[in-house]
Amino acid sequence: MSKTVLITGASGGIGKELANRFVKDRYNMVLVARSEGKLEELAKEYREGYGVQVTVYAKDVSLPGVAEEIASDLKKKGITVDYLVNNAGFGLYGEFLETQLEQEMNMIDVNIKALTIMTKVFLPDMVKRCRGGVMNVASVGAFYPGPLMSVYFATKAYVLSFTEALENELSGTAVTVTALCPGPTATDFTSRAELGSSKLYKSGVMKVEEVADEAYRDFLRGKTxxxxxxxxxxxxxxxxxxxxxxxxxxxxxxxxxxxQ
Known part of the structure; x- marks a missing residue:
């Protein structure tokens, strides 16, 4: 029986590249992102190219009740989520005194709150079935303080700490929990965070395909x-x-x- 993976932030960047790798191995897909057009286009490509089942949710996972709504609908459709990839997230550049609180709270909602709720909703059934895995996308920024991106780095520190703690709690089960910590990567994240002109990004980035290759391989190997x-x-x-x-x-x- 084919397994199913749910990916948030699946319409582009690392999320889309991970989806490409899962679908090539004939996983059924549950794709979640805000861009309905991009999701439907991807779903059509996967159905026609690989003959897999693709379910699409054009939703903002940071909004109250969305994770539970998705889980309930999947249950009605008889779809079991074997793997969860919490990829949705974004960054914000600038000194803390100059950035907008509304944007920062939105970032906390997406990077922390939504990830936590999605994990809370889908992880228990994996443990009951004694199989499955969760990948939480963090960042190399999780390892140190990040001036000029202070809130973003802090959200990713949460993701890493949360993931490592869960891995310990789930020892003895067959369920794996993984933190993916990419460095600068060539995705739309760069433009949204307004990082394109920073020294960090001018000095070179990894191709998103390279990041996804390593992430996919090591996730299925159960690396933390x-x-x-x-x-x-x-x-x-x-x-x-x-x-x-x-x-x-x-x-x-x-x-x-x-x-410049």
Whole structure:
């Protein structure tokens, strides 16, 4: 029997690339994102190209009751979610005193609240069935403070800590929990977070296909932590070697915009 994966933020970027890899292995898909047009286009491609079942929800997972609504509808349709990929998220660039509170609270709702609720809703059934896995998309920014992106880095620190704690709680079950911590990646995230002119992104990014390849392989192997790219794995080791104030200064220098 084919397994089913649910992916949030599935209409582009890492979410879409992960979906491409699951569907090539004939997983049935549940695609969630706000862009109905992009989701329907992707669903048509998957159904016609791979003959899999694709269910689409053009919804904002950060809104109250949406996760429960999706779970209820899937149950009515007899669809069991074997794997959950919490990919929906976005970033915000700027000094905290200058950024908009509404945008920051929206980011917290998407990056933290929605991820937590989706996990709460779908994880219990996986444990009952003694199979399944959850991938939470964090960031290399989860490992250190992030001046000029302070709230974003903090949300990803939550995701990493939450995931590692769940992994411990679920030891002894057959359910895996994974934190994917990509570094700078060539996706629409860069433009939404207004990071395109930062030194961090000018210095080079990973191709989204490379990130998805490593993430997909290691997730199905049951790894708890995935940091794609040798350079990024090295960077995540720096907080163990340097004082956090030094890390904050280094990150600010790399995140600062390059003058045009």
């Amino acid at each position: 932590l995935i940091v794609p790219g040798t350079v990024h794995r090295f960077i995540t080791s720096l907080p163990r070697l340097l004082p956090r104030k030094v890390m904050a200064r280094l990150i600010r220098e790399r995140t600062a915009r390059v003058e």
